[in-house]
Amino acid sequence: MYIYSPTLISIWYILVAWGWILFPLILLPFVLKTWLWWRREIWESKQRYTVLKITPPPLSEQPFKSMDQIMSNFWSIYSSLGFVKIKNKWLSGRKMYHMSFEICSIDNKINMYIRCLETHKDTIESSIYSQFPEAEIQEVRDYIEEMPFETPNKNWNMYGFDEKLMKNDVYPIKTYSNFFEEKADQNREEKRIDPISVLFEGLNKLSSDEQIWMQIRVEPTTSSESDYESRGKQLIDKLSYRNNKSKDKNESFVPVEMKLTPREREIVKAIEDKIGKLMFKVNIRCLYFGKRDIFQRGRRTLAEQYFSGFNTKDLNAMKKWSKTKTRIYNFFTERRLFVRQRNMLRRYALREVPLYPRTYGTFVLNTEELATMFHFPVTTKAFSSLSVSNSKKGSAPTELPTNN
Numbered sequence: 001m002y003i004y005s006p007t008l009i010s011i012w013y014i015l016v017a018w019g020w021i022l023f024p025l026i027l028l029p030f031v032l033k034t035w036l037w038w039r040r041e042i043w044e045s046k047q048r049y050t051v052l053k054i055t056p057p058p059l060s061e062q063p064f065k066s067m068d069q070i071m072s073n074f075w076s077i078y079s080s081l082g083f084v085k086i087k088n089k090w091l092s093g094r095k096m097y098h099m100s101f102e103i104c105s106i107d108n109k110i111n112m113y114i115r116c117l118e119t120h121k122d123t124i125e126s127s128i129y130s131q132f133p134e135a136e137i138q139e140v141r142d143y144i145e146e147m148p149f150e151t152p153n154k155n156w157n158m159y160g161f162d163e164k165l166m167k168n169d170v171y172p173i174k175t176y177s178n179f180f181e182e183k184a185d186q187n188r189e190e191k192r193i194d195p196i197s198v199l200f201e202g203l204n205k206l207s208s209d210e211q212i213w214m215q216i217r218v219e220p221t222t223s224s225e226s227d228y229e230s231r232g233k234q235l236i237d238k239l240s241y242r243n244n245k246s247k248d249k250n251e252s253f254v255p256v257e258m259k260l261t262p263r264e265r266e267i268v269k270a271i272e273d274k275i276g277k278l279m280f281k282v283n284i285r286c287l288y289f290g291k292r293d294i295f296q297r298g299r300r301t302l303a304e305q306y307f308s309g310f311n312t313k314d315l316n317a318m319k320k321w322s323k324t325k326t327r328i329y330n331f332f333t334e335r336r337l338f339v340r341q342r343n344m345l346r347r348y349a350l351r352e353v354p355l356y357p358r359t360y361g362t363f364v365l366n367t368e369e370l371a372t373m374f375h376f377p378v379t380t381k382a383f384s385s386l387s388v389s390n391s392k393k394g395s396a397p398t399e400l401p402t403n404n
Helices: 006-045 064-079 086-091 118-131 196-203 228-239 262-275 297-308 333-350 367-373
Strands: 049-055 099-106 109-117 136-140 156-165 210-221 279-291 318-320 363-366
Touching: 006 086, 049 118, 064 118, 064 210, 064 279, 064 367, 099 196, 109 118, 118 136, 156 297, 156 333, 196 297, 210 297, 210 367, 228 262, 279 297, 279 333, 279 367, 297 318, 363 367
Parallel strands: none
Antiparallel strands: 049 109, 049 136, 099 109, 099 210, 156 279, 156 318, 210 279, 279 363
């Protein structure tokens, strides 16, 4: 016995007549993503980048704030190109210009690099020379071209990962201001504890058949793009109980600051300090290569312990991102691992975001945080494999970019 419902019959006729419209609607997101990826590939192929080898002076007596100022100059340089408008994004495929800070150990030699637009090479050099006149800067061939894209292969194996923050990115990581305390009765060497020395000390222990590449990709951003200022203020309001209305009339007259513990006030101040500085969208990745007969996955800890040096218990911390690390479990492990390794190497070479062409996976860091992670070591005497400047190669021009 069949029961005929006029309503169901009407719905059926509508689906038969107009159901085909659902398929374009379902496919629309995929079509838009494919279009955007295609336009961005064309736009990116027209950009010209160069790699600068930065050789630090044997002894850097400049304060860490000098590198902080350099990072501010870099933000001004790239933001001067203009942020991406919706029209340019979808029609020309334009993305925000980026640069990357890289530290590599290849053939028992540690080098520091900056990859930037060719047109900004001179301005980048000027910013560095203005703070570190004894440094050397040389335009070189991209070291990535020396490594075959067929890696991993029968001779070489590879391990890689991207870093992510464990908390909301408006929480700051540990910065250079927390590594030492200014006191009048201490000399400069005693009160400066250099976090990058841990990394260089580890890279010194690699053999000639091992390599480690570390890359910090950055692009300038504003609060209107990344929304970090409003997110930070919302978090501050939550931490300081400003959104909670007390039912106790006497308690309502207690100032908000008096309700916080000393450490809670420090956390609130740290967030305010972070969102008050110039910001970059950042992703950090690390690759370890080794000949198969000596490959040690545990070598990844040389980079991991460096990043863990910026972790704090109640602010922010960094860890490997499981979506990108080259270790696979469960089924088809060998093939899936091979594909992930190739994708990681390709994204490193192209200096792309972690899951390109998908755009998520980045986080915001300010100039102080970046200066803490990428700066010249206080002294290079302990690192025999680190290239060290012997003489001044240039001087800064009178006109330098500013934050205005």
